[in-house]
Amino acid sequence: MIHSAEIFDSIVNTRRAVRKFHPVDYDPQAVTRSLQRAVLAPNSSNMQLWEFYRVSTPEKLKQVSYCCMSQNTTETAKEIIVVVARPDLWRKRAQQNHANVLKSKDVRQNFTGLTREKYYSKLMPLLYNNDALGLRSLGKKIFVWFTGLKRPIVREVGGNDVRVVIHKSVALAAQTFMLSMTSEGHDTCPVEGFDSKRLKKLLNLPRRAEINMVITCGKRIPEGVYGERFRVPLEEVVFEAD
Numbered sequence: 001m002i003h004s005a006e007i008f009d010s011i012v013n014t015r016r017a018v019r020k021f022h023p024v025d026y027d028p029q030a031v032t033r034s035l036q037r038a039v040l041a042p043n044s045s046n047m048q049l050w051e052f053y054r055v056s057t058p059e060k061l062k063q064v065s066y067c068c069m070s071q072n073t074t075e076t077a078k079e080i081i082v083v084v085a086r087p088d089l090w091r092k093r094a095q096q097n098h099a100n101v102l103k104s105k106d107v108r109q110n111f112t113g114l115t116r117e118k119y120y121s122k123l124m125p126l127l128y129n130n131d132a133l134g135l136r137s138l139g140k141k142i143f144v145w146f147t148g149l150k151r152p153i154v155r156e157v158g159g160n161d162v163r164v165v166i167h168k169s170v171a172l173a174a175q176t177f178m179l180s181m182t183s184e185g186h187d188t189c190p191v192e193g194f195d196s197k198r199l200k201k202l203l204n205l206p207r208r209a210e211i212n213m214v215i216t217c218g219k220r221i222p223e224g225v226y227g228e229r230f231r232v233p234l235e236e237v238v239f240e241a242d
């Protein structure tokens with residue numbers, strides 16, 4: 001194994017969901033560096049529809065933990081990151097990408113057959129602009145169904161499909177963050193057991209923002225890891241597809 005793979009192997013094996021953190025040992029700079037790495041995660045169409053809210057004051061930590069049903073991991077965390085998906089920022093991100101493409105004068109076509117300029121000025125609005133009644137979604141699905149009779153086409157074009165697209169990318173950033181924290185000698189726990197309504201209100205998030213996950217941060221104490229790791233055998237989940 002090459003050296004970098006050995007290091008990565010050690011990071012992946014060391015990372016555990018940690019439920020109890022050390023009361024003082026902690027370096028917030030590890031979070032700062034890990035967030036810088038998190039935003040380098042691959043993400044759909046480079047739309048970067050994510051945000052990260054750092055919570056570190058004792059009072060706010062208590063309030064966030066309450067929204068997470070006072071779980072052990074949130075009660076003992078030195079810092080909490082609330083990872084948020086922002087579907088409502090699609091227009092701004094498409095414009096930012098569009099400006100970047102124009103700056104780079106890149107005229108290559110991508111898999112859609114569109115130039116990168118048209119990808120951001122035409123296709124992204126088509127995909128992301130969905131109405132509450134679902135009429136645009138329906139129109140797109142009908143178009144895709146007929147076009148799909150003749151050639152391969154992306155089928156997931158409805159409003160809820162787009163939410164999945166966004167959350168996939170946000171979760172990749174969250175995972176990059178957690179692995180980076182491990183590489184920094186720190187620990188984390190992803191948390192989806194929270195009251196999204198209360199937490200959104202606490203953080204003053206806009207109505208259309210969606211909390212992807214909460215990540216607790218700190219350094220583990222031995223009893224903070226609940227037992228040996230369990231995974232189903234690889235043969236149950238890895239298949240030869242040919």
Ligand SMILES: Cc1cc2nc3c(=O)[nH]c(=O)nc-3n(C[C@H](O)[C@H](O)[C@H](O)COP(=O)(O)O)c2cc1C
Nearest residue numbers: 015016017019071073189190191192193194213229
């Ligand atoms: C999306 C997601 C949500 C999770 N939510 C919680 C949670 O609310 N509370 C908790 O203690 N652990 C939570 N976990 C941690 C998992 O239970 C843990 O990752 C899993 O048991 C595997 O253990 P490992 O991470 O130590 O390998 C969550 C993990 C993920 C990926």
